[in-house]
Every structure is written in C-alpha cells, then in structure tokens.
Amino acid sequence: xxxxxxxxxxxxxxxxxxxxxxxxxxxxxxxxxxxxxxxxxxxxxxxxxxxxxxxxxxxxxxxxxxxxxxxxxxxxxxxxxxxxxxxxxxxxxxxxxxxxxxxxxxxxxxxxxxxxxxxxxxxxxxxxxxxxxxxxxxxxx
Numbered sequence: 001x002x003x004x005x006x007x008x009x010x011x012x013x014x015x016x017x018x019x020x021x022x023x024x025x026x027x028x029x030x031x032x033x034x035x036x037x038x039x040x041x042x043x044x045x046x047x048x049x050x051x052x053x054x055x056x057x058x059x060x061x062x063x064x065x066x067x068x069x070x071x072x073x074x075x076x077x078x079x080x081x082x083x084x085x086x087x088x089x090x091x092x093x094x095x096x097x098x099x100x101x102x103x104x105x106x107x108x109x110x111x112x113x114x115x116x117x118x119x120x121x122x123x124x125x126x127x128x129x130x131x132x133x134x135x136x137x138x139x140x141x
Contacts, residue, residue, distance in 0.1 A: 007116035034061045037069050043079050044072035051112065058113050058122055071108040074101060 011018055033052040040048055051059060051068055059068065081098045085091055113119050 004117050005121070007120045009116065009120070011120075034065065036072065037065065038073070040072050041076040041079065044076040047075050048072045051114070055113060058119070058124055064112060067108060068112060071105060071112070074105050074108070078102065078105065 006016075033049055036045070036048055048068065051072075078098065078101050081094060081101060085095050085098050088094070109115070110118050113122055113124070
C-alpha cells in the first residue's frame with residue numbers, strides 16, 4: 001500500500017518541488033445547513049451539522065449530500081453496534097463488523113475531504129492565523 005501524500009502545508013513548509021499553490025479562492029458551495037434527507041440520531045446529526053459548518057467551502061448539497069447522509073447513518077449504526085459489542089464481550093462477529101464499519105466511515109470522511117491530504121488534493125489549505133513566532137511574541141510581550 002503506497003504512503004499517503006503530504007498535505008500542501010507540509011510541502012510548502014519544507015520547500016518541496018511538488019508544492020503547488022491552491023486552486024483559486026474558496027467559494028462557498030452551500031448556503032446554510034440543508035435538512036437531512038432521512039432521520040438521523042444524535043451522532044449522525046452532530047456529524048451532519050459539523051460537516052456543513054466545517055466543510056462549507058467544498059461540500060456540495062448537489063453532489064456530496066448522499067455520501068454525507070450515508071456516512072451520518074453509518075455513524076448512528078456504529079453507536080448501536082458499539083453498545084451491543086460492549087454489552088456482549090463474546091460477540092466477536094459483531095466486533096469485526098464494528099471495525100469494518102469504522103473503516104468505512106473513515107474512508108467516507110476522507111472521500112468528503114475531511115483529512116489534510118484530501119483537502120490539499122482538492123486545492124484547499126487551512127492557513128494558520130498566527131505564526132509560532134507571533135504567538136511567542138504576544139505571550140512574552
């Protein structure tokens with residue numbers, strides 16, 4: 001399995017020849033948080049709201065909404081399965097299913113751009129507002 005690529009922030013910091021400037025400016029794709037297509041429980045609804053708030057620059061209500069809905073439903077399913085596994089310690093089939101479900105959720109979140117590497121592939125970077133030097137100067141000054 002190949003190593004994952006480094007985030008754009010890291011490539012820029014080390015002066016890599018592979019660094020490329022982000023594409024254009026961040027454009028808001030969706031205005032506000034759309035309603036889920038189907039009912040979500042607590043964890044799924046929390047992910048739904050967080051994804052639209054944090055990923056508002058790249059999550060689309062036209063192309064990504066189905067994958068996000070499915071991922072939120074998987075997160076709700078994970079809660080139920082996790083509770084069952086914790087109550088039934090000999091449920092090894094369910095424990096294996098829980099680990100596979102967690103891998104699927106992580107894969108879907110990656111597909112939606114919620115890792116630094118995936119955001120950099122899309123041309124998005126999250127800039128720091130202050131450098132470490134500025135933080136130290138304010139702290140000491």
